[in-house]
Amino acid sequence: MDWGTLQSVLGGVNKHSTSIGKIWLTVLFIFRIMILVVAAERVWGDEQQDFVCNTLQPGCRNVCYDHFFPISHIRLWALQLIFVSTPALLVAMHVAYTRHEKKRRFRNGEKIDIEELKNERIHIRGPLWWTYTSSIFFRIIFEATFMYVFYYMYDGYQMPRLVKCDAWPCPNTVDCFVSRPTEKTTFTIFMLAVSGICMMLNLAELCYLVIKICMKESGKGA
């Protein structure tokens, strides 16, 4: 059980997405989930073991680490990815519900081709348009929220090399050194950039959908 299940769920949604939605999904899988699992987790793997403080006082290292890293970057990104992928489920549920309704009508005697129903690509119109658009809107909100939380929690996007700690039981002020700060900063900036790209893609998709429906309405009106 890992990100594979998420991949299969989102892959199902892919069929009913716009082209921009498909690009967003690809970026999500390759540049975020895969990078997280294959690279970022190794970089942060030894973070507490290699967090070294210039003191022999037992407990000081634990307390300082906890003070400067209330929640690890890696866990924050994992949560961000889970939350950002969840709105797509709304679309999957709506599509499943539409199919279920069509099947029910078929069972009640209406003529519908069952095979065509299974492979049919449901167009983004009517209520599905609203579900799809709200899912994109929520995605944007979640991305922005997590980026802000990250910025607020870590005072920016840079990993310091040295932090000065004076939490009890550390005697006076103690120098503590973070392991692999440059590599961690590089990955943080990378994940931030990809997050920004995903947000841009979502905004573009939202504009595209709104413009499309406006043009359709004005075309009908004319």
Place this chain on the structure above:
Amino acid sequence: MSWAFLRDLLSGVNKYSTGIGRIWVAVVFLFRLLVYVAAAENIWKHEHDEFECNIKQPGCENVCFDHFFPVSHIRFWALQLIMVSTPSLLVVFHVAYRENREKRHNQKLYKNPGKIDGGLLCTYLISLILKTGLEIFFLILFYKLYNGFKIPRLVKCDIKPCPNTVDCYISKPTEKMIFLYFLVATSCLCIILNLSELSYLMFKYSTKCYLKRHVKNQQ
């Protein structure tokens, strides 16, 4: 044998669930199982190695850790996830029993073996009650075992062989607390979903029963 087995089991249950049941399955997958495997497990990975006491006395750290964490949080949640997902098996077994019966008698006994009515409704309701009961049980047990839903930064330990009282420091208490609150919140959400599904089903079938009786009386 891993969590993939639970995932497959829950996917099988999904077919015979109501709409709220499917939302429950989605919540368990995404917000409990996936968060557990992708994030929470790693936080508790080295909890014993990183548990540090202000003492050189051999054995003191081990004894203190064992005293304050009789069952590790993460193992507790794994048990909870497994126990809470298992009642859904009752429904799967009942549907399989119905299909078997149809095959044995070689005739269509049920309009649709997977439809929730009659005996299957009772099984479904029992599984919902069991799920809710188990969730509440585990939450109360956690509360009793750890004196509330909190993870302190420092614990004071005075068990033999520790001489006098010793300060012991837990690793990553804030991060652990954040995930503790998250998992407790999703647990409560699952309880609410189960209770609403229970009331929905009871309301739906009691009105159906009442209407049927009303029509019969009129005739």
